[in-house]
Amino acid sequence: MSKLKRNERVGALIKILCDNPNKIYTLNYFTNLFDSAKSTISEDLVIVKKLMKDLKLGRVETIAGASGGVRYVPYMNLQSTRETLSKICKILKDNSRIIPGSFLYMSDIIYNPIYVRKMGKIFATKFMDKKIDYVITVETKGIPIALMTANYLNIPLVIVRNDNKVTEGSTVSMNYVSGSTGKIRTMYVSKRAIRKGSNVLIIDDFMKGGGTAKGLSDLMKEFNATVIGIGVMISTKEPKEKLIDKYLPLMIFERGGNREEINIYPNEGLFV
Amino acid sequence: MSKLKRNERVGALIKILCDNPNKIYTLNYFTNLFDSAKSTISEDLVIVKKLMKDLKLGRVETIAGASGGVRYVPYMNLQSTRETLSKICKILKDNSRIIPGSFLYMSDIIYNPIYVRKMGKIFATKFMDKKIDYVITVETKGIPIALMTANYLNIPLVIVRNDNKVTEGSTVSMNYVSGSTGKIRTMYVSKRAIRKGSNVLIIDDFMKGGGTAKGLSDLMKEFNATVIGIGVMISTKEPKEKLIDKYLPLMIFERGGNREEINIYPNEGLFV
Numbered sequence: 083m084s085k086l087k088r089n090e091r092v093g094a095l096i097k098i099l100c101d102n103p104n105k106i107y108t109l110n111y112f113t114n115l116f117d118s119a120k121s122t123i124s125e126d127l128v129i130v131k132k133l134m135k136d137l138k139l140g141r142v143e144t145i146a147g148a149s150g151g152v153r154y155v156p157y158m159n160l161q162s163t164r165e166t167l168s169k170i171c172k173i174l175k176d177n178s179r180i181i182p183g184s185f186l187y188m189s190d191i192i193y194n195p196i197y198v199r200k201m202g203k204i205f206a207t208k209f210m211d212k213k214i215d216y217v218i219t220v221e222t223k224g225i226p227i228a229l230m231t232a233n234y235l236n237i238p239l240v241i242v243r244n245d246n247k248v249t250e251g252s253t254v255s256m257n258y259v260s261g262s263t264g265k266i267r268t269m270y271v272s273k274r275a276i277r278k279g280s281n282v283l284i285i286d287d288f289m290k291g292g293g294t295a296k297g298l299s300d301l302m303k304e305f306n307a308t309v310i311g312i313g314v315m316i317s318t319k320e321p322k323e324k325l326i327d328k329y330l331p332l333m334i335f336e337r338g339g340n341r342e343e344i345n346i347y348p349n350e351g352l353f354v
Numbered sequence: 355m356s357k358l359k360r361n362e363r364v365g366a367l368i369k370i371l372c373d374n375p376n377k378i379y380t381l382n383y384f385t386n387l388f389d390s391a392k393s394t395i396s397e398d399l400v401i402v403k404k405l406m407k408d409l410k411l412g413r414v415e416t417i418a419g420a421s422g423g424v425r426y427v428p429y430m431n432l433q434s435t436r437e438t439l440s441k442i443c444k445i446l447k448d449n450s451r452i453i454p455g456s457f458l459y460m461s462d463i464i465y466n467p468i469y470v471r472k473m474g475k476i477f478a479t480k481f482m483d484k485k486i487d488y489v490i491t492v493e494t495k496g497i498p499i500a501l502m503t504a505n506y507l508n509i510p511l512v513i514v515r516n517d518n519k520v521t522e523g524s525t526v527s528m529n530y531v532s533g534s535t536g537k538i539r540t541m542y543v544s545k546r547a548i549r550k551g552s553n554v555l556i557i558d559d560f561m562k563g564g565g566t567a568k569g570l571s572d573l574m575k576e577f578n579a580t581v582i583g584i585g586v587m588i589s590t591k592e593p594k595e596k597l598i599d600k601y602l603p604l605m606i607f608e609r610g611g612n613r614e615e616i617n618i619y620p621n622e623g624l625f626v
Contacts, residue, residue, distance in 0.1 A: 089361035090405045096365045097372055097411050133362045139369050181523035189522060189544060193513055195505035222493045222513060223521070226501050233467035241465055241494060249495070250461060251453035272461060 091116055091126045096134070099142060099154035103206075104236035108151040127152060138162075155210060156234040158203045160353055166200045167332055167348035174333075174346050186335075186344065192287050192315065193226050201332060202230025205285060205313045208330060208352075209235070212310045215280035216240050218298055220269055227315055228285040235283075242271045242298060250275075254304045258297025269297055276305045283310055289317040289331065292324030299326060316346065363388055363398045364405075371402070371414060371426035375478075376508035380423040399424060410434070427482060428506040430475045432625055438472045439604055439620035446605075446618050458607075458616065464559050464587065465498050473604060474502025477557060477585045480602060480624075481507070484582045487552040488512050490570055492541055499587055500557035507555075514543045514570060522547075526576045530569025541569055548577045555582055561589040561603065564596030571598060588618065 086094065095112065112123045131142045134154075141155040158166070170191060179187045191197050205227070214235060219228035220242040232239040246253055250272040260267050276282070284298050299309050317324075317331035332352070336345040358366065367384065384395045403414045406426075413427040430438070442463060451459045463469050477499070486507060491500035492514040504511040518525055522544040532539050548554070556570050571581050589596075589603035604624070608617045 089364045089401060092361045092365045093368045093402060093405050094409050094411070096369050100369055100372065129361060130365060133365050137366050139366070183520050185521050187521070187523050187544070187546060189513070189547060190510060193511040195501060195508065195511065198501070199505060222497070222515065225494070225497045226511065229467060229470070229498050229501055233471060236467065238462060239465040239467065239498065241461070243494065248455050249457050249459070251459050272459070274459060275461060
């Protein structure tokens with residue numbers, strides 16, 4: 083490969099950094115890759131940082147010290163956050179989505195990468211500055227959003243199961259009351275999945291009473307893990323009192339007097 | 355925002371295109387965004403294309419015609435593919451992963467975005483040129499890899515369930531024989547999830563006898579859908595005869611005479 087020009091190096095730097103969110107690259111890595119002096123790469127990075135900031139595409143930051151280097155921090159600004167959530171709300175509010183039992187059909191949205199990568203980026207933006215070791219979710223519908231959140235935070239995802247699977251080895255279990263059915267259920271996670279004393283972020287698709295999030299929080303205690311945050315795609319307005327105190331919904335779901343009347347809107351708490 | 359310089363536009367173009375794999379952007383979109391002439395953007399794109407090619411970072415291509423424009427096509431070259439899979443094999447081969455019942459503990463790898471985004475990119479590279487409408491998987495362990503594949507292909511993911519869930523509305527079901535347990539099970543998917551006559555790509559984490567993939571293929575017939583390909587992260591060497599004919603494994607799992615002896619290696623078929 084012939085030596086790159088500045089505009090080519092800037093492009094390559096952005097591609098490499100953004101493909102690996104939150105991964106720290108040393109300056110040496112780039113001086114070797116581009117066969118360029120440290121001062122040259124430093125100048126390139128000044129351009130990259132300014133550009134990302136000006137175009138609101140995220141943040142590229144330098145970390146000082148022995149284990150230092152440069153990394154891309156994914157970021158979604160408030161305007162894009164509002165636009166994204168308003169669009170999803172508009173899609174979900176469609177009356178043709180109400181299915182027997184007065185449930186809302188959402189699988190096409192919560193499994194679609196176009197929407198889940200944006201919602202994952204919103205959660206990552208909100209929890210970026212906390213020191214989080216794992217994203218935790220319980221199967222099945224929250225997995226895509228949780229995976230995308232973990233992807234932007236560049237940390238592992240742990241999927242808690244609703245059955246005790248042979249492929250998980252020795253497991254830890256926890257009973258909980260499912261908000262949607264009111265039944266007592268059991269959740270299981272491999273003992274190997276979470277290091278003792280970790281910090282975790284719980285992500286799920288839907289919260290009504292908060293029973294599942296409460297169960298996950300209780301399960302985390304078995305690992306001496308600290309729940310740094312709980313993020314849900316949609317929480318219901320009623321009941322107002324949930325089984326857990328602090329959680330961050332992206333959208334709020336509200337039912338009218340007639341059960342067929344529904345409303346879904348972005349959580350204004352995100353924008354203050 | 356002041357007018358951008360060439361190196362800034364090149365960086366921004368790469369970021370925007372790569373954040374949205376396979377999405378077609380018109381030239382007008384960029385002339386408006388950067389307040390620049392078409393000829394200027396065209397010259398920028400020549401630099402972007404050459405750079406992506408030279409650094410083997412993927413392909414940026416122009417699509418002619420009324421619905422034309424420019425898009426980023428994710429791509430993983432054979433060398434990176436081999437390095438990625440060799441690394442995952444090395445991790446999985448560790449004897450401490452063998453759990454009671456002679457199963458292999460893999461959840462930390464198949465849920466970790468660092469690995470699944472690379473495996474998703476390999477599948478996307480292999481199936482990029484086919485016209486695929488949906489990626490299909492069955493819960494739970496294949497979901498992360500399937501989602502990342504769908505992400506790079508920029509198409510929706512459909513998750514088939516092992517229970518008939520009230521949130522799916524009216525469903526279509528199919529019986530199948532699970533290869534790992536030998537039991538007859540039933541899988542369900544919402545009638546709304548797949549348009550009749552679509553082309554689908556099936557992605558799963560593990561294949562032994564091929565019963566699950568066969569069940570998914572049979573289920574697709576109910577939607578008059580064509581199975582364009584079947585990708586699995588790992589397939590077992592034995593039995594050689596699977597219930598389906600054509601499938602693409604990333605890695606092969608082989609057991610020694612002693613059930614505690616295992617071997618996992620990249621599928622050489624990927625590199626020919």
